[in-house]
Amino acid sequence: MxxxxxxxxxxxxxxxxxxxxxxxxxxxxxxxxxxxxxxxxxxxxxxxxxxxxxxxxxxxxxxxxxxxxxxxxxxxxxxxxxxxxxxxxxxxxxxxxxxxxxxxxxxxxxxxxxxxxxxxxxxxxxxxxxxxxxxxxxxxxxxxxxxxxxxxTARQNQTESNWLVLNDIHDTPASFAHLIALNKDEPFDYVFLNGDMFNWIDNEDQLITHLINPCTKVFASQKPMLFQRGNHEIRGNFMWHLKEYFSSQQEQYFTFWSGPVFIIVLDSGEEVVDNGYDQFDTYREKQALWLESVMQSQEYKTARYKVVMMHIPPFYSFNAKGSNHCKKVFSPLFDKYKIDLVISGHTHTYGVHPPVKGQHNYPVIIGGGPVPGKRTLIKVKANREQLYLQMIKDDGSVVGEYTIKAGS
Ligand SMILES: [Fe+2]
Incomplete structure (x- = not known):
C-alpha cells in the first residue's frame, strides 16, 4: 500500500x-x-x-x-x-x-x-x-x-455449529493463513477473532494489510469474520475508527446464536490505566448489569450450550486492573447462571483450565500467541449431543480438548 x-x-x-x-x-x-x-x-x-x-x-x-x-x-x-x-x-x-x-x-x-x-x-x-x-x-x-x-447462509434452526477462534495475532499477518490451515479441509461456519489482532492501531493501512487482506485471502470473502476487540485495539491514534471497519453492533457486547449454542460476547476492555481516557470499570459494570438481564432471559435459559467469548479471561490472567475487574464483575454471574464455557486469549499462554471448586465452576479456555510455538487455533464443534473444543498449536499438535455433554 x-x-x-x-x-x-x-x-x-x-x-x-x-x-x-x-x-x-x-x-x-x-x-x-x-x-x-x-x-x-x-x-x-x-x-x-x-x-x-x-x-x-x-x-x-x-x-x-x-x-x-x-x-x-x-x-x-x-x-x-x-x-x-x-x-x-x-x-x-x-x-x-x-x-x-x-x-x-x-x-x-x-x-x-x-x-x-x-x-x-x-x-x-x-x-x-x-x-x-x-x-x-x-x-x-x-x-x-x-x-x-x-x-x-446458515440453515434455519440449525442444530450443529462449527466455528474457529483466533486471538492475539499482534500484527503478525502471516499467522492468519498458517493457523487457519491447521483446520485442514474441515467445514466451519465462521471465524471469531477474539481480540488483540494488533499491538496498537495507527491508520487504515494497518487494518487492511495486517488483518482484512490476510483474512480475505484465506476465508473472509466466503465465511463471516466476527471481531471482538482486545485491550490492544484500545491503543493508538486510529482506535476510535475501528467500529467503522469491523462492527455493525450498536454496542461492543452482544449475543448471537450459533446453531445450538447461545454465545455471549463481552468487551473486557483495557488492562492498564495510564492512557488518560480509561472509563472501563464503569463500562464493565454496565455490561455486568446487561449480562445478568441476558442470563435471566428465556433465550438463555433454554439454550443447550452457553458460551462466553471475551478477550481477557476471568482467571489465569495478570494481576492487573482490567483482569482483576473482569474477575470481580463477571465471574460471579458466570457461576450463578451456570455458563458452560469461557473462551479467551490475552495472556499469550495457551491452556485448557477445567472448573475448580470454590474458584470458577466453569472451564476457562485460553488461546495462545503471538510467536511461533505459542500460537493456537481453537476449533469448536457443537451438535445436539455435545460441544467439543479442540486447541491446536501452530505445529499441528493438539494441546487441549474439552467436551461438554448436552444437559450435563
Ligand atoms: Fe490482550
Missing amino acids: EDQKPSSSNRRKFLINAAKVAGVGAVGYIYFTGYKNDVSEIAPPPVGKHVLLTQPYLYSIRYNEMKVRWISNLQCLSWVEIGETREPNQKIFSVTDGFINANNRIHEIVLENLKAGQQYFYRVASKQILEFEQEDKITYGETIYSEVFSFT
Whole structure:
C-alpha cells in the first residue's frame, strides 16, 4: 500500500477537492460511512488510480442475512451484485431514508431476505464519484469490481455449529493463513477473532494489510469474520475508527446464536490505566448489569450450550486492573447462571483450565500467541449431543480438548 499514499502536494490538492465536495474547510476530510450515516473524520485516502483496497469481507451469521464490507481508495457509489448462479445479476444498495448511501470509501451493504441454507454468488462494485457539479447533477467515473465469491447462509434452526477462534495475532499477518490451515479441509461456519489482532492501531493501512487482506485471502470473502476487540485495539491514534471497519453492533457486547449454542460476547476492555481516557470499570459494570438481564432471559435459559467469548479471561490472567475487574464483575454471574464455557486469549499462554471448586465452576479456555510455538487455533464443534473444543498449536499438535455433554 506504500505506493498509494499521497505525496504532500497531492494530499493538499485532495484536501481542497474534499472540501469542495463535502463543504468543509480543508482541515480534515469528512465523509459519510456506510455505517448508519455516521459522520467520521479520517485521514485522506490515497490519490490516484481507482482501486479496491480490499476484497469484500463478510460478517453476520443469521440464516437470512449477510453483511458485506469493502474499502475503495476513492469516493464511490457502491453496490453488491448477487444471485444463485455464478453470474450474479441482482443489484443491492445500502439505502437510508430513501436515498442510497454513497460518497464514501468504507462500504457496507446488508443483504436481507436471503434463503436459509442457500449458496449465493456475489461481487461488489464501486463507481467513482468525480464531482458534484450542481445540486442535482453528479459526474461519475469508472466502475470497478471485485472477483466473484460465494457464501452459503446458515440453515434455519440449525442444530450443529462449527466455528474457529483466533486471538492475539499482534500484527503478525502471516499467522492468519498458517493457523487457519491447521483446520485442514474441515467445514466451519465462521471465524471469531477474539481480540488483540494488533499491538496498537495507527491508520487504515494497518487494518487492511495486517488483518482484512490476510483474512480475505484465506476465508473472509466466503465465511463471516466476527471481531471482538482486545485491550490492544484500545491503543493508538486510529482506535476510535475501528467500529467503522469491523462492527455493525450498536454496542461492543452482544449475543448471537450459533446453531445450538447461545454465545455471549463481552468487551473486557483495557488492562492498564495510564492512557488518560480509561472509563472501563464503569463500562464493565454496565455490561455486568446487561449480562445478568441476558442470563435471566428465556433465550438463555433454554439454550443447550452457553458460551462466553471475551478477550481477557476471568482467571489465569495478570494481576492487573482490567483482569482483576473482569474477575470481580463477571465471574460471579458466570457461576450463578451456570455458563458452560469461557473462551479467551490475552495472556499469550495457551491452556485448557477445567472448573475448580470454590474458584470458577466453569472451564476457562485460553488461546495462545503471538510467536511461533505459542500460537493456537481453537476449533469448536457443537451438535445436539455435545460441544467439543479442540486447541491446536501452530505445529499441528493438539494441546487441549474439552467436551461438554448436552444437559450435563
Ligand atoms: Fe490482550
